[in-house]
Amino acid sequence: MQHLSNILEQCKEAGLRRTKALCSVLTTLLENTSPMTLAALAEHPNLKALCDRATVFRLLQKLSDKGIVRRLGLHERAAYFTLLIPGRHQDFLICTDCGDIRPITAPCPVHQLEKEIATSTGYKNLYHELAFFGTCNDCS
Amino acid sequence: MQHLSNILEQCKEAGLRRTKALCSVLTTLLENTSPMTLAALAEHPNLKALCDRATVFRLLQKLSDKGIVRRLGLHERAAYFTLLIPGRHQDFLICTDCGDIRPITAPCPVHQLEKEIATSTGYKNLYHELAFFGTCNDCS
DNA sequence: ATACCTGCAAAGTCTTTGCCTTAGG
DNA sequence: CCTAAGGCAAAGACTTTGCAGGTAT
Numbered sequence: 001m002q003h004l005s006n007i008l009e010q011c012k013e014a015g016l017r018r019t020k021a022l023c024s025v026l027t028t029l030l031e032n033t034s035p036m037t038l039a040a041l042a043e044h045p046n047l048k049a050l051c052d053r054a055t056v057f058r059l060l061q062k063l064s065d066k067g068i069v070r071r072l073g074l075h076e077r078a079a080y081f082t083l084l085i086p087g088r089h090q091d092f093l094i095c096t097d098c099g100d101i102r103p104i105t106a107p108c109p110v111h112q113l114e115k116e117i118a119t120s121t122g123y124k125n126l127y128h129e130l131a132f133f134g135t136c137n138d139c140s
Numbered sequence: 141m142q143h144l145s146n147i148l149e150q151c152k153e154a155g156l157r158r159t160k161a162l163c164s165v166l167t168t169l170l171e172n173t174s175p176m177t178l179a180a181l182a183e184h185p186n187l188k189a190l191c192d193r194a195t196v197f198r199l200l201q202k203l204s205d206k207g208i209v210r211r212l213g214l215h216e217r218a219a220y221f222t223l224l225i226p227g228r229h230q231d232f233l234i235c236t237d238c239g240d241i242r243p244i245t246a247p248c249p250v251h252q253l254e255k256e257i258a259t260s261t262g263y264k265n266l267y268h269e270l271a272f273f274g275t276c277n278d279c280s
Numbered sequence: 281a282t283a284c285c286t287g288c289a290a291a292g293t294c295t296t297t298g299c300c301t302t303a304g305g
Numbered sequence: 306c307c308t309a310a311g312g313c314a315a316a317g318a319c320t321t322t323g324c325a326g327g328t329a330t
Binding site for chain 1: 211212213214215216219233235236244246249250252253254256257258261262263264265266267268269270271272273274275276277280
């Protein structure tokens with residue numbers, strides 16, 4: 001968990017208090033390389049007995065506002081959340097049948113385009129969300 | 141409306157009956173180059189008085205199953221729908237403040253990667269969803 | 281004629297908020 | 306102390322479904 005203290009530091013700078021719930025949310029997100037839903041987080045053994053789902057929700061909201069986690073759409077009804085860590089994969093391969101989500105290890109080819117869009121459109125704080133969908137081997 | 145008859149033909153082959161609601165849903169999607177939510181479709185003048193939201197919902201469901209429209213996540217709570225027309229843009233630039241969605245005209249740089257993923261993972265029927273997020277000029 | 285389509289209304293799923301209590305700094 | 310955080314419960318937002326009656330083929 002080399003990163004936890006760094007992230008807690010970020011949180012502190014962002015004005016968040018160091019509560020048990022915050023620490024547990026962060027460690028749980030850190031343990032899971034795939035993004036998690038609010039429900040998955042709230043029901044995780046780390047958090048289940050520790051705090052209410054509303055608390056997790058409000059934490060995720062603040063963490064998103066501060067740029068510490070990112071909220072993803074990923075084509076499902078529920079939102080997914082993942083830590084914004086430099087070097088962590090941001091693109092995903094998703095099975096349209098079983099819903100399995102796995103990060104993609106290949107280098108992402110859209111950063112160049114992202115820069116071009118930033119300059120040509122004037123949009124600020126650009127980032128992207130890229131997901132591939134298909135039927136995985138188990139499902140086909 | 142050069143495409144409408146083609147799409148209706150596709151629908152016929154897929155076993156859908158040619159109802160007023162179906163025709164209006166298709167023409168409305170054809171008129172809008174940006175994806176639309178279920179709510180936006182159901183409340184569009186073309187459809188508002190013509191049929192119920194549940195009907196639009198069920199049509200979109202069938203059309204998605206048949207591969208005639210695609211359901212998109214796009215980071216919002218509501219799902220977005222767009223016609224699957226060869227040559228139509230599939231990537232988007234979205235303002236995180238006002239929610240404006242615009243198709244991107246630049247050639248998409250991920251098709252090559254998509255093929256590589258298909259061969260290296262064995263996933264079938266691969267497609268992707270790519271969206272850029274940022275703050276548009278009006279909002280910044 | 282018959283299988284599919286529709287409207288209406290109700291139920292489901294996931295998110296969001298209000299209010300009052302608890303606790304971090 | 307003072308203000309942010311948390312628990313509980315209720316309200317919202319959007320989607321999905323059951324059923325009875327209508328309609329395309």
